[in-house]
Amino acid sequence: MKNIYDITFDELEEYFLSLGEKKFKANQLYTWLYDKKVKSFDEMSDIKKIIIDKLKEDYYIGNIKLDKVEKDELVSKYLFELYDKEHVESVLMRHDYGLSICVSSQVGCNMGCKFCESGRRKKVRNLTSGEMLEQILKIEEDINEKISHVVIMGIGEPFDNYENVTSFIKIINHPKGLAIGSRHITLSTCGIVPKIKEFAHFPYQVNLAVSLHAPNDELRNKIMPINKAYPIKEVIDALKYYYKETNRRITFEYIMLDGVNDSPNEALELCRLLKGLNCYINLIPYNETNNIEFKRTKKDVIIKFYDIIKKNGMNVTIRKEFGSNISAACGQLRSKKEDL
Numbered sequence: 159m160k161n162i163y164d165i166t167f168d169e170l171e172e173y174f175l176s177l178g179e180k181k182f183k184a185n186q187l188y189t190w191l192y193d194k195k196v197k198s199f200d201e202m203s204d205i206k207k208i209i210i211d212k213l214k215e216d217y218y219i220g221n222i223k224l225d226k227v228e229k230d231e232l233v234s235k236y237l238f239e240l241y242d243k244e245h246v247e248s249v250l251m252r253h254d255y256g257l258s259i260c261v262s263s264q265v266g267c268n269m270g271c272k273f274c275e276s277g278r279r280k281k282v283r284n285l286t287s288g289e290m291l292e293q294i295l296k297i298e299e300d301i302n303e304k305i306s307h308v309v310i311m312g313i314g315e316p317f318d319n320y321e322n323v324t325s326f327i328k329i330i331n332h333p334k335g336l337a338i339g340s341r342h343i344t345l346s347t348c349g350i351v352p353k354i355k356e357f358a359h360f361p362y363q364v365n366l367a368v369s370l371h372a373p374n375d376e377l378r379n380k381i382m383p384i385n386k387a388y389p390i391k392e393v394i395d396a397l398k399y400y401y402k403e404t405n406r407r408i409t410f411e412y413i414m415l416d417g418v419n420d421s422p423n424e425a426l427e428l429c430r431l432l433k434g435l436n437c438y439i440n441l442i443p444y445n446e447t448n449n450i451e452f453k454r455t456k457k458d459v460i461i462k463f464y465d466i467i468k469k470n471g472m473n474v475t476i477r478k479e480f481g482s483n484i485s486a487a488c489g490q491l492r493s494k495k496e497d498l
């Protein structure tokens with residue numbers, strides 16, 4: 159038995175063809191799942207009984223449970239329990255442009271970034287596309303509103319779960335699925351080079367963000383172990399290739415760690431590194447956590463860093479802060495319930 163939410167529209171069409179049925183049945187089924195949002199096959203009243211019975215043999219509808227919600231003014235944090243009693247968190251953010259959800263892609267994470275709470279627990283397993291999708295469905299159900307934006311920036315490294323993450327994008331983007339526009343979907347990676355190149359050929363116009371956090375290998379090696387496998391030059395070359403293939407602007411995330419990566423020299427080095435790339439630099443005030451000793455750069459130092467980059471003619475923003483009151487900010491999500 160499989161989770162029906164794992165199935166892309168194209169796969170569903172093939173499934174119906176294999177049963178000797180017309181492929182437009184996929185349309186009907188997606189409408190029941192994502193428009194009418196039914197929770198059982200028996201409610202799908204325009205599908206004939208014999209097919210319903212077959213569907214029930216092959217699939218079930220959903221398997222994650224909402225365990226706990228913490229609500230703050232503009233942010234809510236959702237804890238979900240998965241079928242194997244593992245947990246992940248997702249974050250809902252109210253922006254002036256709409257509602258966005260930060261989705262987790264794995265239980266735990268193997269990337270081991272030194273500053274990140276989520277990575278203190280090794281990867282237990284990948285989430286399926288359905289488990290990612292259900293984070294959205296459950297939150298929409300909870301607030302009775304439609305989500306307009308999705309960022310794949312919760313727990314996990316999405317490019318370490320490439321197949322499921324790309325299926326997830328296909329389903330949420332499909333007009334009969336959640337119909338979330340590809341430009342409203344952002345995936346963030348720590349820089350897995352072969353997958354960046356593969357993603358250049360993924361035919362959906364989603365946004366790509368790269369967690370850079372340091373302008374040279376010596377420093378990046380210290381805070382992001384993945385840099386030893388894929389050093390900065392290889393990441394930049396892969397991104398140039400990505401840009402050549404997709405023509406899509408890249409976002410670089412740069413968390414500001416007090417005394418670690420925030421000097422004027424490092425700002426200049428960052429400009430030299432990224433000069434000529436069509437990109438945005440997003441400076442992220444570091445969210446401190448109890449278990450990790452890094453501190454957030456002081457506000458005036460962040461502004462100085464910002465000014466240097468701006469003066470060098472690059473696109474740069476300071477990320478608006480969200481969710482730190484309820485430990486729902488970047489890098490604060492956890493997959494272990496006992497830790498919460």
Ligand code: SAH
Pocket residue numbers: 269271273274275310311312313314315316346347348367368369411413442443444445446447487488489490
């Ligand atoms: N694995 C992916 C996506 C998850 S993290 C990636 O590395 O991009 C999402 C973003 O939050 C990344 O840029 C990550 O480096 C950043 N982040 C991690 N811990 C943080 C913290 N404590 N404060 C602010 N940002 C953090």
